[in-house]
Amino acid sequence: MKWQVEESEVSAVISVQGLNKVYDSGFQALKGVDLEIQSGEIFALLGPNGAGKTTLISIICGIVNPTSGTVLADGHDIIKAYREARSAIGLVPQELATDSFETVWATVSFSRGLFGKPRNDAHIEKVLKSLSLWDKKDNKIMMLSGGMKRRVMIAKALSHEPKILFLDEPTAGVDVELRREMWEMVRQLREQGVTIILTTHYIEEAEEMADRVGIIRKGEIILVDRKERLMQQLGRKQLTVHLAEPMQILPAELQGLSLELADEGYSLVYTYDANQESTGIAELLRQLNDVGIEFKDLHSRQSSLEDIFVDLVHNGQPSQLEEVAG
Ligand SMILES: Nc1ncnc2c1ncn2[C@@H]1O[C@H](COP(=O)(O)OP(=O)(O)OP(=O)(O)O)[C@@H](O)[C@H]1O
Numbered sequence: 053m054k055w056q057v058e059e060s061e062v063s064a065v066i067s068v069q070g071l072n073k074v075y076d077s078g079f080q081a082l083k084g085v086d087l088e089i090q091s092g093e094i095f096a097l098l099g100p101n102g103a104g105k106t107t108l109i110s111i112i113c114g115i116v117n118p119t120s121g122t123v124l125a126d127g128h129d130i131i132k133a134y135r136e137a138r139s140a141i142g143l144v145p146q147e148l149a150t151d152s153f154e155t156v157w158a159t160v161s162f163s164r165g166l167f168g169k170p171r172n173d174a175h176i177e178k179v180l181k182s183l184s185l186w187d188k189k190d191n192k193i194m195m196l197s198g199g200m201k202r203r204v205m206i207a208k209a210l211s212h213e214p215k216i217l218f219l220d221e222p223t224a225g226v227d228v229e230l231r232r233e234m235w236e237m238v239r240q241l242r243e244q245g246v247t248i249i250l251t252t253h254y255i256e257e258a259e260e261m262a263d264r265v266g267i268i269r270k271g272e273i274i275l276v277d278r279k280e281r282l283m284q285q286l287g288r289k290q291l292t293v294h295l296a297e298p299m300q301i302l303p304a305e306l307q308g309l310s311l312e313l314a315d316e317g318y319s320l321v322y323t324y325d326a327n328q329e330s331t332g333i334a335e336l337l338r339q340l341n342d343v344g345i346e347f348k349d350l351h352s353r354q355s356s357l358e359d360i361f362v363d364l365v366h367n368g369q370p371s372q373l374e375e376v377a378g
Pocket residue numbers: 075076077079081099100101102103104105106107108253
């Protein structure tokens with residue numbers, strides 16, 4: 053039905069299909085990537101170094117040519133309708149341009165002009181204020197702190213009122229305080245209706261911010277899912293049993309269980325699948341009792357996105373993952 057087609061067109065603000073990239077060196081950096089980014093979401097693209105994150109972003113933003121495949125940004129083909137597609141996108145690249153003698157105001161206004169947009173001082177003022185740069189508007193960029201330079205890069209990317217903002221490693225090498233500040237800024241942008249795609253290898257960043265997570269490995273998207281669902285479906289739980297007396301080795305009776313000694317023998321860590329009907333905890337506690345092991349406390353924790361990511365990237369096979377993600 054037609055209205056359904058239109059609805060999906062409206063909700064996918066970026067649509068990538070069958071995207072391949074072979075660099076001149078012959079290296080294939082992207083292998084048949086399919087990806088849809090929904091309007092208004094924060095999407096985190098996670099992957100180890102060299103996985104193809106920057107290549108993917110650069111193609112969508114028109115900086116690198118694809119070898120084959122199609123990309124629509126805000127409904128515009130990035131090659132056939134380059135200008136329209138590009139003007140829907142703001143890009144904050146990995147590298148900071150730090151050597152500018154220009155003022156903050158001049159740099160950000162100039163960026164807007166590059167997209168052929170008419171001058172709009174009120175918009176530039178709004179952007180600078182929302183990024184807490186207003187009182188620095190007459191300062192030269194080279195005189196600003198690293199954190200402020202990063203904000204200037206974001207202001208430049210927002211100068212032409214894009215619907216979509218790409219942040220390539222937005223918090224690489226920044227301190228914890230500044231990272232939190234950046235996250236807050238990104239959330240505010242989303243509230244203003246901007247769709248945000250960020251690449252990161254800080255899992256914490258994706259865990260904190262993303263609505264959906266895509267995992268890329270060796271040029272292939274191996275998984276895309278809602279963050280909560282991913283954590284729920286692929287997550288395992290760990291139960292830590294704090295022992296009354298330390299233990300040197302596991303008694304023979306307990307060796308068949310997925311148990312590990314930790315904390316210099318003061319803790320037993322039991323790993324289980326939270327989705328299984330039977331977790332095995334009751335059985336574990338019964339066995340501890342039978343063997344005469346006393347414990348002081350029990351404590352359980354859900355595996356983090358980091359545990360899941362490490363598992364997927366280093367051990368996971370796409371076929372298994374599809375099954376799990378099903
Ligand atoms: N111009 C190029 N010519 C040849 N190979 C390239 C070129 N640019 C990137 N590559 C290779 O393509 C692969 C993907 O690189 P890309 O920069 O997209 O990865 P990434 O996931 O962004 O990595 P990082 O997290 O380190 O930024 C890497 O193996 C890289 O060496």
